[in-house]
Amino acid sequence: MPASERPDKITTVIVDDEPLARSNLAVLLRLDPKIEIVAECGSGVDAPALIRNAKPDLVFLDVQMPECDGFDVLELLGKDVPPAIVFVTAYDQYALRAFEAGALDYLLKPFDNARFDLALDRAKQKIKLGKDLPEKLERLAIKSAGRVSFLRASEIDWIEAADYYACLHVGQRTHMLRRSISELEQDLDSATFCRIHRSTIVNMNHVRGLKLNEDGEYEVLLENGTKLRLSRSYRKQLQNRLGVSNSQTS
Numbered sequence: 030m031p032a033s034e035r036p037d038k039i040t041t042v043i044v045d046d047e048p049l050a051r052s053n054l055a056v057l058l059r060l061d062p063k064i065e066i067v068a069e070c071g072s073g074v075d076a077p078a079l080i081r082n083a084k085p086d087l088v089f090l091d092v093q094m095p096e097c098d099g100f101d102v103l104e105l106l107g108k109d110v111p112p113a114i115v116f117v118t119a120y121d122q123y124a125l126r127a128f129e130a131g132a133l134d135y136l137l138k139p140f141d142n143a144r145f146d147l148a149l150d151r152a153k154q155k156i157k158l159g160k161d162l163p164e165k166l167e168r169l170a171i172k173s174a175g176r177v178s179f180l181r182a183s184e185i186d187w188i189e190a191a192d193y194y195a196c197l198h199v200g201q202r203t204h205m206l207r208r209s210i211s212e213l214e215q216d217l218d219s220a221t222f223c224r225i226h227r228s229t230i231v232n233m234n235h236v237r238g239l240k241l242n243e244d245g246e247y248e249v250l251l252e253n254g255t256k257l258r259l260s261r262s263y264r265k266q267l268q269n270r271l272g273v274s275n276s277q278t279s
Contacts, residue, residue: 038065039156042083044076044102045091045117050138054089054117057145063153073097077105085111086156089136092118092127099127112159113152124272125238135272155220166216169197171204180204182217186235186251190228200253223270225249226260233270 041064045051051069058064067083070076073094080088080102088111092099099118103110116127119138127135133155134148168179180199189196190210197204206213214224224230237250239259247259249267259267 037063039063039087039153040065040067040083040085041087041089042066042068042070042076042080042085042111043089044070044073044080044094044099045089046071046073046094047091050091050117057142058089058149061149064149073099073102076102077109080106080111081109087111087113087115087152089115089117090132092116092123093120113155115148115152127272132272159220166213166218169206171197171206173204183221183232183234185222185232186253186255187232187257188213188222188230198255223263223267225263225267226258227262229257231257236271239267239271 041058043051043054043058043066045054048071051071055066055069058066064087067085068079070079073091074097076090076097090099090102097105099116103114114132115134115136116123116132117136117138121137124135124137134151136145136148166182168181171178171180180197184199186198186200188210189198191205193207193209195206195208195210195213197206210228210230214222214230217230221233222230223233231249231251235251235253237252240248240250240256242248246261247264248256249259250256
């Protein structure tokens with residue numbers, strides 16, 4: 030039964046090639062009455078088809094698996110990636126790549142119950158937010174030179190405030206939209222777009238990393254080479270989204 034037909038439960042799939050690891054996760058998950066484990070999988074090769082069939086809210090996904098690892102699973106799922114993905118692995122070097130791939134959290138083995146509970150709480154909050162919020166803006170109407178064209182929100186690299194307008198940066202092109210940046214922040218998908226400055230919003234899917242500049246302030250690096258100032262007031266929010274701790278950026 031698809032997740033949409035179980036409105037009171039958070040349907041969950043566990044993918045890990047180690048039976049003991051699957052068992053340990055299952056024991057912890059069954060302590061929460063809101064969680065329903067709908068499938069377990071020991072193979073990254075089999076995982077995409079299983080996840081597509083089960084349509085879970087949440088997946089605990091091992092990174093290192095033979096033949097098809099966790100990143101391969103997400104790539105094969107494409108648009109069918111579930112609302113919340115928690116990577117589980119014994120190797121910390123994959124953390125940044127995991128968040129770049131859209132993971133909500135990254136559990137490093139061995140983890141204690143408190144760390145597991147934190148990851149589960151984050152997943153439950155994200156899933157609830159996705160169910161409670163109205164459908165987010167997926168495309169914008171751009172008026173220019175007497176014509177109207179449509180722009181997919183996913184194409185936007187970053188957004189810049191320009192008085193009562195918002196300047197949308199898409200590759201080498203820019204589009205002016207007669208809306209404030211605050212209005213756009215409310216309408217755009219918060220799982221994809223993040224405010225990094227009072228005048229700047231970035232598409233998290235286009236963020237490559239952070240860089241400390243000569244002034245001791247951080248810049249957000251985009252895949253196209255753009256460098257954007259990260260305001261201190263938004264720094265913690267972005268760090269949480271990227272899974273970067275204060276000690277890593279201090």
